[in-house]
Amino acid sequence: LDAKPNAAHLKLAQLEAEGKLTAVVTQNIDGLHQAAGSKTVYELHGSVLRNYCTKCGKFHDVQYIVNSQGVPKCECGGTVKPDVVLYEEALDDSTVSGAVNAIASADTLIIGGTSLNVYPAAGLIRYFKGKDLVIINMAPTPMDRNADLLICDRIGEVFSRI
Incomplete structure (x- = not known):
């Protein structure tokens, strides 16, 4: 409960306020995106x-x-x-639909701070048909070869420099 939004949370909220970002899709359950000011957040895991x-x-x-x-x-x-969402529980249908629609309509998709190994969330990337795929992660992901821009660093550090 003492956690505060980091530079990535704050920058995403700023980009949304500027009309450059339409949604955040997250597996996090901490509410930090909303605490940073993001309005359209699809919390896949609640x-x-x-x-x-x-x-x-x-x-x-x-x-x-x-x-x-x-x-x-x-x-x-x-x-x-x-x-x-606890182990073996289904994700909320309306949240998944919103996330899929946001990903499918995106020109650019930024994936950050995830291994892309947790399903079904990792599978949502297949709905992206846009132009630019950006991956920001400390460790390699199975989708690195598909990225138009690959940054191997902490997402908070990267966004603090933008």
Whole structure:
């Protein structure tokens, strides 16, 4: 909860505000893109900042979880679960559709800070039909050979220099 947006989060939000970026698709569950000011964020794996009752569906903020003792319970007696995708759970259809549409309509796709080994998220790149593919990552990815621009560095460091 103490984490702050880094240079990459801030630059992406700035690019969106300038009309140069239409969406962020992320596997992160920390809400840092929104904290930086990004408005259109497709959180493929959800967010720990949102939590809901598995019985009645009532939403609870993260402070409700932090202030709970043991397994968080709703007033109705149901278990309060973080709004995140757990192992073997399906991704949210509307989030995936939004992400696919954003990727498919992009002229340039910047992929940063991911190994591109976690599916189904890694498979979303197949929807990109635009002109320029940019990959920024510390380690090699399976898509490096397809990149028009490949930068082997920390994404926060790269964006801090833009």
